[in-house]
Amino acid sequence: MSTTEAVPIEAGGPPEVRSSRRWTTAVTSLAAAMMTLDITVVNVALPRIGADLDASLDSLQWIVNAYTLSFAALLLTAGSVSDRIGRRRVFLAGVAVFTAASAVCALAPNTAVLIAARAAQGVGGAMAFGTALALIAGAFEGAPARSRTTAIGLFTAGGAVSAALGPLVGGSIVEWLSWPFLFAVNVPIGLLILAATARKVPESVATDAPANVDYAGAVLAVLALFALNYGLLAGSEKGWTTPDVLTALIGGGILAVAFAAVQWRLGPTAMLDLRLFAIPSFSGAVLLSFAARVFSFGLLPFLTLWLGGMLRLSPFQVGLVLLAQSVALVIAAPVSSLLTKVMSVSKVLALGSAVVGVGMFLAVGIGPHDSWTAVLPMLVLLGAGAGLTLPHLLALAVGVVPASRAGTASGAANSFFPLGTATGVAAFGIVLTNKVDTTMNAATLSRFPLPRGHAAQLRQLVTAGQFDALGAAVPEAARGQVLDLARSAYTGALSTIFLIAGIAGLLAAVASLVLVREKDNFEATQTASSSG
Template sequence: MTRSPKAGPTLVIVCLAAVLLTLDITIVNVALPEIAAELSAGLDGLQWAINGYTLAFAALLLTAGSVSDRVGRRAIFITGVIVFTAASAACGTAWHPAALVAFRIVQGMGGAMIMGTAMALIAGAYPAGRARQSAIGAFSAAGGAAAGLGPLVGGLLVDTLGWRWIFWINVPVGLLVLAGALLRLHEPARRSAAGRIDILGAVLAIAMLFTLNYALIAAPGQGWGSAQTLTMLVAGLVLAALFAVVQVRRSYAVLDVGLFRIPTFIGVMLLTFLARICSFGILPYLILWLQGMLGHSPLETGLRLLAMTLPILLIAPLAGRLGQRLPASGLLAAGFASIMVAFLLMARVGPDGDWTVALPGLVLLGVGGALAFPPLMGVALDVVPQEKAGMASGLSNTFFPLGTATGVAAFGAIFTARISAELPAQAGQLAGGRFDQVSGPALETARNVFTGALSTTCLVASAAGLAGVAISLLLIRARDLEPARVAA
């Protein structure tokens, strides 16, 4: 089956939106010290400028994708672009930390509407097969490149124009995406009339994902045993149970639970979760090592992390061709095997080594992501009927922030526990990478303990990569994809 004649513009618009969102997610971290100084806020408080965005984004993804199946993906996408662009302009004019956090939450809502429909729009423009896989590869490469360039772009904007421009730069790009979407974004006609929207399910989904993500984000700072963390975790699990009960009983549910009878659908969601844990979940601790212990600036750190980003940029667009020659299970297993080996290599980090010790591992981590991410997105779309592509897009994207938060929390617990066991008096300083507060003979001990903790964390991440290999081979089945291809 040939692609839609309007597929090219659709892909360009969606890829540009992915760059816009990914840059925004990675760029803000660089500017936090400058924002804190101008707005007279503590850095801890301003972390909610990041967390508020993440929570809104994560909570709305599933609902945005599912609702778009009923009311139109193009309409939800365009609404998301308008909300995100307007909120970006507002962030650039923020006069108080609370205002910035509020505008960032609105930004996250707009981002969820964009990303929750992005892959479904690609699925509508490109039928299952090589064309779709190549398009998804381009989409992955665009997001990967933006993630790697975020710290560099952020550093340049903050140093030259000031921190407000990290938000204002979104406005012309957002307007460009909006104009393209209004004029050229293609969405095939729905095969059936707009269905009833599951309002109760949507509310439960948003509340469930918000509380679970909140608990995971708060746990590293407040502790897993704190009353707030435990309360949110329990609330999230109760809401998850209620959500499941409601979804089973509704034919117009936000999430079709019947999809979980398909082993490949279960497998792709588990792998999406694991992939995010293995990549963005451990990234903060690699950055602590590069900046805190080795003393590299944010710009220098961003340049070194290009070793991970460039393979994604180069290899991801080729994933479509590889997908035609290899079964999805084999390609995914190869990607996670690369991730596994990458972390084994990075586990060699020691107190006297420089950043090049991690170079082979960073390259292999990028290769693994380039091999795994495009097939994951493609399989998520191929395994469901076309009319539920928005639901699949929203759900698979939901596991990205959830996986990141889980990875940061889990690896943080391992990292901090290892340091606390050996240097309890300095655990807080070292876990935050504050080597400037350590001097004399204690510095060598601190470097040993810190790199030992990082090595242990990398070994656990390698085990997660091995689990990804096993899931790829056991659950991803070619026969689950055949009906979807025929239907498409």
């Protein structure tokens, strides 16, 4: 078979091997879709959850962050441990924990139980997500590279489409059913995944992986990732000078340095073999994975607040607008596979990143009187760019490392997804806050007949996208002018965010061409370093 011919996902091997490949792809893709959906679907339900459970703002934030933080903290450790004790075993345990926690979420009588169950969901999600790619890599060992890339592309598409559909699905369920169904729907899906995995997916163990678990590395990795993600998420909400945020960021940095030192000392027996980063393509895949989440999830909260808060679209309508991104992604993903037949993967990744950058530039200049159609071209190009890049990023990270490190590579690459989200939210949050503070400064607001000392409160309402509450807080005589000022401040911030993201997209395209190379592999790096 020539390299230009299409390679089916089950290509090569006897019937039972082809069947296991199909089932492995199906269950991991379904798990990715289910677990990614839970990251975004809850946001639109927070007002209803708050009303039903009498939850404070801090509690509502933790309902979201508890899942994100536990998920992000355990991805790397779960992937590495699965190489040693069995990837299917860890995957099954993760899906079981996630399913049980989802049932508890649906039945939660108060916010304390819901937050604890959300944290447990994150643990299960990390165990399943962090091992899924390694399961695919093991199932497709010996198969044509293109068939493995297709399988990983389906896995990635499952998560990406779920992320884009989250607001639409969440809005529909909340509007026509009730918020507990957001979690209850995971139970039958989880049971289906468990049954199919137990019966149809073979165990995958790295026979040449180190026998001992790197406990010091595992603990340091969990603590460092938790602290860094917490600092970035909390800083964007509470301010960067609050004691807990500063402690988390400084402590997380120190723990990350300690983790790197331990991993360097242990060398090939470490949980994360740092020699993997000497492979330019692996480093490029990790960097681009980080950038991909900055562009998508990092932007999503501010875009959603503009659509729902300023334009007053319902949750369902917001989901419909964001559907443009997911439709473009679904169309572009198969095109991406076709393009690799006529150009290198590095050029396809560069093209996808450039498309994202151009899309962002098209939204620069958005104004206070623009409707949702002003961001439609950006959403389409953002989805198209994601469709071109995502099918290859994780395949690249797993494909250039030895089979014994597939779980580690999967966990490492996946760990940079939530870090990219947290970094994007934090960085763009700073841009928004600074723009609102500058535009709605005390001197400007003093020109309006406002109660003394209201300036800080009004700015907080704008950065939170609460334009209805802003209108209610301003006397009628000044309401129209203050709202116009607030809209200008918010859209001006969005325009700056799009400009920054556009420049970053073009830089990511350059990084793709420089770092991603066709013949990178771990063994070649070892040989070069030993001969030097």
